[in-house]
Amino acid sequence: MSEQYPRPSVTVDLVVFTVFDSDLKVLLIERGEEPFAGSWALPGGFVRVENTPDSRGEGLDAAAYRELQEETGLTPSQVHLEQLCAFGRPFRDPRFRVSTIAYPALVQPHLALTAGTDAADARWFSVRQEVPEMSLAFDHAQILAAALSRVQEQIEARPIAFRLVGPTFSKSELRAVYETLRGVPYDPSNFARRFTRWEREGMIEKAPGKRITGARRAQVYRFRTA
Amino acid sequence: MSEQYPRPSVTVDLVVFTVFDSDLKVLLIERGEEPFAGSWALPGGFVRVENTPDSRGEGLDAAAYRELQEETGLTPSQVHLEQLCAFGRPFRDPRFRVSTIAYPALVQPHLALTAGTDAADARWFSVRQEVPEMSLAFDHAQILAAALSRVQEQIEARPIAFRLVGPTFSKSELRAVYETLRGVPYDPSNFARRFTRWEREGMIEKAPGKRITGARRAQVYRFRTA
DNA sequence: CCAAAAGTGTTCCTAGTACACCCATGT
DNA sequence: ACATGGGTGTACTAGGAACACTTTTGG
Numbered sequence: 001m002s003e004q005y006p007r008p009s010v011t012v013d014l015v016v017f018t019v020f021d022s023d024l025k026v027l028l029i030e031r032g033e034e035p036f037a038g039s040w041a042l043p044g045g046f047v048r049v050e051n052t053p054d055s056r057g058e059g060l061d062a063a064a065y066r067e068l069q070e071e072t073g074l075t076p077s078q079v080h081l082e083q084l085c086a087f088g089r090p091f092r093d094p095r096f097r098v099s100t101i102a103y104p105a106l107v108q109p110h111l112a113l114t115a116g117t118d119a120a121d122a123r124w125f126s127v128r129q130e131v132p133e134m135s136l137a138f139d140h141a142q143i144l145a146a147a148l149s150r151v152q153e154q155i156e157a158r159p160i161a162f163r164l165v166g167p168t169f170s171k172s173e174l175r176a177v178y179e180t181l182r183g184v185p186y187d188p189s190n191f192a193r194r195f196t197r198w199e200r201e202g203m204i205e206k207a208p209g210k211r212i213t214g215a216r217r218a219q220v221y222r223f224r225t226a
Numbered sequence: 227m228s229e230q231y232p233r234p235s236v237t238v239d240l241v242v243f244t245v246f247d248s249d250l251k252v253l254l255i256e257r258g259e260e261p262f263a264g265s266w267a268l269p270g271g272f273v274r275v276e277n278t279p280d281s282r283g284e285g286l287d288a289a290a291y292r293e294l295q296e297e298t299g300l301t302p303s304q305v306h307l308e309q310l311c312a313f314g315r316p317f318r319d320p321r322f323r324v325s326t327i328a329y330p331a332l333v334q335p336h337l338a339l340t341a342g343t344d345a346a347d348a349r350w351f352s353v354r355q356e357v358p359e360m361s362l363a364f365d366h367a368q369i370l371a372a373a374l375s376r377v378q379e380q381i382e383a384r385p386i387a388f389r390l391v392g393p394t395f396s397k398s399e400l401r402a403v404y405e406t407l408r409g410v411p412y413d414p415s416n417f418a419r420r421f422t423r424w425e426r427e428g429m430i431e432k433a434p435g436k437r438i439t440g441a442r443r444a445q446v447y448r449f450r451t452a
Numbered sequence: 453c454c455a456a457a458a459g460t461g462t463t464c465c466t467a468g469t470a471c472a473c474c475c476a477t478g479t
Numbered sequence: 480a481c482a483t484g485g486g487t488g489t490a491c492t493a494g495g496a497a498c499a500c501t502t503t504t505g506g
Binding site: 055 | 231232234235236272276281282284310311313316317322
Binding site for chain 4: 189194197214215
């Protein structure tokens with residue numbers, strides 16, 4: 001019967017992005033065990049499976065949120081996870097057959113600073129400066145690349161940028177996020193027009209206070225939760 | 227060790243769409259065994275996994291193509307598969323823990339007619355007329371809905387419509403595909419402008435022959451493979 | 453006064469939308 | 480002749496790209 005077929009292990013891997021120091025960062029964990037001991041890898045782990053009559057273990061999303069919390073301390077209310085896709089090359093893990101489900105995530109910079117220091121073996125790496133020089137464990141370089149593409153597409157199509165800025169932000173701060181994530185410059189004027197439209201549409205509203213960045217004070221805004 | 231954790235079974239499920247009779251169809255298979263014996267389900271099956279030193283079985287994409295061929299006779303050169311995402315609710319299969327990877331696919335109508343009749347228990351169903359009245363096996367209704375959304379997004383963003391028409395087609399035939407897939411009418415004039423742009427950009431070229439649909443003969447086109 | 457950053461205005465172009473209209477053909 | 484479907488033209492609008500310009504502030 002089908003129950004008797006050999007089964008693959010299934011893991012979830014998190015591609016946790018943030019932006020600080022005007023730079024796109026991804027959270028990596030130094031592996032302590034073989035395989036790839038000493039290499040850096042995406043945070044993640046095995047999906048808990050049971051096959052008892054009353055429990056089957058956790059769903060995929062639940063596993064992703066659990067791993068996120070275990071490895072970064074970030075809670076589901078702080079970070080939104082959305083599945084990217086599955087990776088299942090037979091030899092992607094040298095030990096045995098492991099398929100993994102990738103979950104890109106965006107965390108706000110003020111949460112990121114604590115997240116990266118929670119675990120001693122976790123660190124933020126510059127996606128463009130550092131990661132290309134590294135040799136990530138497993139096929140994690142490929143997963144990271146796929147996750148980045150997905151997020152780059154989505155930020156133009158859906159209001160997800162607010163997950164990469166603090167509670168309030170100026171026009172230029174939000175623009176900087178777009179520029180950092182996409183890796184291309186945005187015309188300040190044209191970005192301001194989009195920004196104004198978002199405000200007109202009720203996605204963004206003025207927040208009290210001004211941002212003092214050096215010269216002229218910038219108006220501060222926040223996203224509307226409603 | 228991690229190798230000893232209970233593992234989920236992993237399957238691939240295919241959401242094979244086509245368009246004929248001006249109607250969007252999906253291929254379903256009547257289940258012969260429990261669970262859901264007698265119900266209709268998406269074609270699919272277990273990913274073959276081995277854990278011998280020299281073989282690990284097949285990759286996810288390979289499994290999807292194999293199932294496609296087994297259940298419809300369609301070959302990888304005829305149909306393009308692209309992974310959607312994984313579904314892994316713990317109790318989505320009443321027997322035991324099964325996670326599945328969904329693969330939407332588009333097949334050209336002239337290939338669809340043979341595919342649906344290859345297996346006695348396979349049939350094309352109208353996505354909008356018939357499927358909503360049916361109770362699909364497992365969470366296949368949800369998978370189908372997700373696949374449809376994905377394809378509807380993609381057809382506006384990428385040139386994938388040619389996978390739903392025959393080797394040659396008229397403007398209105400292609401427009402009918404868009405209308406059928408999206409479920410909304412397209413202005414013939416505006417669609418013609420997009421069509422002309424595609425021709426200018428080299429995506430489409432004139433093909434010899436005319437289509438005789440009743441009144442005036444329509445120019446016939448084909449997609450450029452280059 | 454000048455540099456730097458915030459913010460405004462203008463022009464051009466592409467593409468989507470709505471709608472009016474002409475053309476060729478079989479019945 | 481006329482209904483039918485193929486095909487063309489026009490006016491309007493939203494929004495992206497490029498770029499010049501003004502305003503506010505600190506040094």
